Every structure is written in C-alpha cells, then in structure tokens.
Amino acid sequence: MTKRRPVGVEEEFLVVDLESRRLTPLAQAMLDKLPDEGYAAELQRSVVETNSTPMEDLRDVRAEIVRLRRALVSAGEPLGVGVIAAGTTPLTGVDGYTFTPGERYQYLSDAYQFLAQEQLICGAQVHVEIDDRDVAVLAAQRVEAWLPPLLALSASSPYWLNEDSGYASSRALAWQRWPTAGPVGPYANAAEYDRTADDLVASGVIEDRGMVYFDIRLSAHVPTVEMRICDSCPLVNDVVLLAGLFRALIIRESEAVEKGEPPRGEERLALLRAANWRAARSGLEDDLLSPLTSRPMPAPQLITWMLDDLRPTLEELGDWEMVSELADQALRRGSAASRQRGALAMNGRPEDAVDLLLAETREG
Template sequence: MGRSRLMTRLVALGVEEEFHVVDLVSRRLTPQAHVVLDGLPDKSFSAELQQAVVETNSTPTPDLAALRADLVELRRRLITGAEPHGLGIVGSGTAPLHGTEGFELTADERYEYLLDSYQFIAREQFICGGQVHVEITDRDLAVLVAQRVQPWLPVLLAVSGSSPYWFETDSGYASSRTLAWQRWPTAGPLGPFASAAEYDQAVADLVTSGVIDDRGMVYFDIRLSAHVPTMELRVCDAVPRVDDMVLLAGLFRALVVRETDAVEAGAPPRFDQRPALLRAATWRAARSGLSGDLISPLTGKPGPAGLLLETLLEELRPTLEALGDWETVSALALEAVRLGGSAARQRAAYRKKGQATDVVDLLLRETAEG
C-alpha cells in the first residue's frame, strides 16, 4: 500500500541554509551580511539576527538532483556577491574565528525584541543551521509523524556536526552549535501530542506565558511550519559540503514518508519517546558527531555512528527505492562516513600547522565546491 502510494505521489522538499560571512584577509567573522545581500532577491536570500549571517531558501522540488542544483546555484550567487567586497561565505555550525566584535544586530523590530528578551543568548547567536522542509498537508497526521521520526534525528545531527570551535576554542564537541541553540526556551524535543489541536494549544500557551512572542519562536527539533504545509527539520548544523545537505534532505524526507505510511496503516510507534532519552541522544550526537558512538533508537544502547547510519539506510531502503532516491542517498551516506564528518576534518586541518585560518580556508573551499 505504502509503495503504490509513493509511486503515484511526489513529495516536495526544500532547504534553508545559513552561512557565516567572513573577511577574506583576517578569515574572521564580520557583520557585513548587508553588503552580500545587496542586489540579491529577497525571495531566495535573507538576513538573520546577526549581521554576520545570511540565509538562502531553495525552491521546493520533489527531485533531489534539482534540489542539489538549486543549492549549488544559491551558494554560487552568494559567493559571487561577497568576493568583490573581500568577503567569503562559510557553511558550518560556527565560524572558527569569531568573537564579540562580530556582533551587530540586523535592524529589525523582531530581532530587537529577541535581544531585549533573551540578552546574551541572542548576543551569542553566532551559529548557523541547515533546515529541511518536507511537504505534509494533514496537520493531525503531521504531529503524529513528527514524533515517530524524532528518535532518528540525532543521527542526522551527527552527520551535520560542523561546529567544533566555540569562540575560537575547541569545544570538545562536534556540534557546539547544538549546545548554544538549546539555551533558547523552546528548543528541544517535540511533544507528546495526540493531535494538531494539542500542538497548537501548547504553542498558544507558550505565547500566553510571555516567554515567546509568536508561533514562529517555537524552536522544537522538528516542528510544523507556522506558514506553509510542511514539517521542518531544525536540529542540524549548517554544513560546508552541499552533498551532505542533500543527504540530510533525502534521509529526512524518507523518514517522513515512511512514518506517514505507518500511521495511515495503523502501525503503533516503535520507539521510546521520553524527552529525557531524546535529549540524551541529541547530546551524544552533538558530542561525538560521526567520530564516536551514538545512541541507537532501536536498542537504547551506544554504537558506532557509521554503523547506526548504515542501519538507518537499510531501514529506509524500501522507501528510498520507491522515491527513486536509494542510489543517491546511499552513495552520499557512504561518502559522508568515509570523509569522517566536518568537525573531524576541521580539527585535522588545524593540527597540520596549528592555524585556525587553515580551518577557515578548508570551510571556504568546501562551501564553494559544487
């Protein structure tokens, strides 16, 4: 049943990527996003809270090859707009060379509210994420599917881990961005919710509490979009390699589609959904990335990251094959494991000469490669 449904219905997906703006001479983070964005269309390019960050938005598509081509073109346009001004574009969870001198708030009433309300959390928002949107029109279904997908999100976080450096010091984590992000009051696991009405009431209660100002400030690891009929993956670091972003998008869509079929077939949830265990698994992924153990949602026990990613691939194989994504996603997953993750590559670049500028050069190069 699930397979025939997939064969007749295309499931669109889209990606938002955030990038750091760096000075090409010093290789340091610099608050000049406005210079890069000048002349670029608002539809595809936008500012963020910090003037040192820019965001791109891909065009929704059901095709991973088309998504990849779009992401490459968006990066190319950003880089082309930055280089004449002596600026570079870096895709990673944090920039290796950054400090408080990079802080400059983007002129916007919403961002001013964030700074006033959250203080140092907003001031230290020198982080970039990669978000994936997958089409799902039934919101009651989406709430149930999101909770079933959630136990696998730490594996996707591990694939994306690209922020070992925090304020120019090795944090000891593959994703220091995750630790910084989790300081926001609504960040973390979703649910439990039995319906869209329960989800919406919880969001309304958060707004009523005054802790957040509107629905857009719900920062669950996976959430329902407040504006369009999609489910959003929000747990991942930004990544330098475009192929890793395509891998994350392909895996996330397959998880959503598989669990949609399972809910519609009446299959019960397979995994423990306790928030404490979900947070522990997320912490483990942020700590280890692809270089250590992750917590398996199948057993609750630690195991090598590469093996758990392989397990996820095999679990998703029927869905990936039905979507026409198996060859692409499996090849990208094998390559990601072979390369060892961005955090490990950054540390290796630093060890060669002990120069953080070499790490920035690596990230500049990988971000630009199509």
C-alpha cells in the first residue's frame, strides 16, 4: 500500500482596499492582528502569505487552508481591506508598490531593481515530504514535464499593470525573469543539486539558497520537495486539487526511481520551457503540450488523460474520488483567468473582476 506523505501549502494574497479595489500597503497592519505562526510578510507591503501545517489527509489540508484564509479575511475587514488569491490583480494603483522594511527586502530592491519593483505577483506553493534526497532530486526532474498542466489549472493572472496581458498567467512570465527561475535539472544525485545551489550563491547572483527559485526544488532545511510553478488560486478546491495531483506525481515518480524504471516524461529543456509557456498562454481554454510527446492537446482532454494516468497512485492514496471530482469541477468552471475576463466584460469594469476574486477567496 502506497504511504501518504504529509503535504503543506503556502499561499500568497494581494491586499486590496475594499472601496477602491486597488492594492494597498496594509499587509503588516493585518499581520499585527494575527498570530506569528502561519502568517508572514512578503517583499511588497500589499502582499501577505499563509503557511499551512503539513497534513496527510486532503480533507484536513482543505480545512487548514480555509482556517488560515478566514482569519486573514477577519483581520482585514476592520481595516477596510480584503485579500485576493490570484497571480496578479486587475487593478494595481501606486500605493501597492511599497517595499516591506527589512535588510533582506532592501537587498532584493537594490540587487534586482525593476524585477523587485514589479514583484506584485502571488503564487501557491505545495510541499511534499520525502526523506531520501537522492530519490527526491531524481523524482523532481521526472515530475517537471507534468507541471505545466498544473500551472494551467491554477492560471489566475490575465492582467498585468492594469491591462489584459493576453495570457492566462502573466505571473508565470514575470516570475521567469528571475535568474534562478525555471526547470530544475539535470542532476544525477542530491550532491550535484546541492553543489549547483552552493555555486549559485558563490556567484553572487543570489544571496542564499532560499533564492533558488526552480519550478520544483528541494528544501535546504527540511525533507520536502516544493512545487513553485502555480499561480495563487481564488478557490480553495483548486488549491487542494493541485496539492493532491502534485503529491501523487511525487509519490509515483519516487517509487519509479526506487524500482529503476526509466522516466516517462519529456526531459529536454527547450520543450519543458515551451510547455510552461503554452500553459501560461492558454490556461484551460486552449491547447497544452503532452508530457509524453510534447504535441498539443486540448487542455480538458490532456488533464482528463493525466488523471487517468495517475489513477492507480491516487486510488492507493485514497485520493481518487476527491481529486477526480475537484478536477471535474475545475474543468467545468474554466480557469480563474477566464472567469475574471468574463466578469470584466459584463460592464467593462475591472472592479467587477476584483469583486469576483474577493468573493471567491473569501468563500473558498
């Protein structure tokens, strides 16, 4: 029987004024009303982060995400602010571009200039526990080809600097500008991975290993693998779906490594990058690239096939019923990017798209 591994979720939220619907630098005022555990500041003062306690049961993961969100919303309401879980916001505003005080954030501002200044993007990161770092680094590389469909499921950032970007995830494109963002491999073992991380720090391009921003990375401090490719998702069920799929992928590929089975997914860097770009462009509303052949397939067809491919692992974990239902819901709704565009198109008001995000984030 395949053993469930604990899974944790980090979510980043944009803080908006409930009257103007624009970003506001009041994240710290909200944090002052919240416990230290589970909540953190980010580079921009209009962004706040939550960190869930790792859980084995996806129902517990969902309950923990809901608990953290409710406390965040409750902290903001007396201040006249709300939070939206999305890769970017339809409305920015000059007040949103304010750095959080602190030595590290000052370093990021000085070293990276407009990359840091435009870092008004939010992601959802999923951590899965795995003890053997050699297995972890090989499994991570095998999972990479399967991550673009997860980006497509999360796509929630059609707007960039108050304009429609033409992409479902403008956040994904903005994030790729950072010097260590992108595919992880190739590495033969954990020692090679660690040596590369250390060499990146020694190069002076990054300050520490916390700035190794691969799409999927190993923690330097705890035995986990972390997926970093996804947008923040307004609906809790979509976050749980991503957590369930990513855990199943890591477990399946870890077991395949231990059995000495060859990789099944695309491993060529150029095609991995092309698949990520395609997912950012399309979301769920157009083609994605097959993890096996790199040929285009309609997104719903590919994700349905991917679910069937993962079904044996999901069933062994006891997650099949929940994950398949959440995936069906996601495909029927369409991406959060598409929903925002639909809300704006009704009356031509970006405020309506913000209201949609506020409601979905609050209600889960």
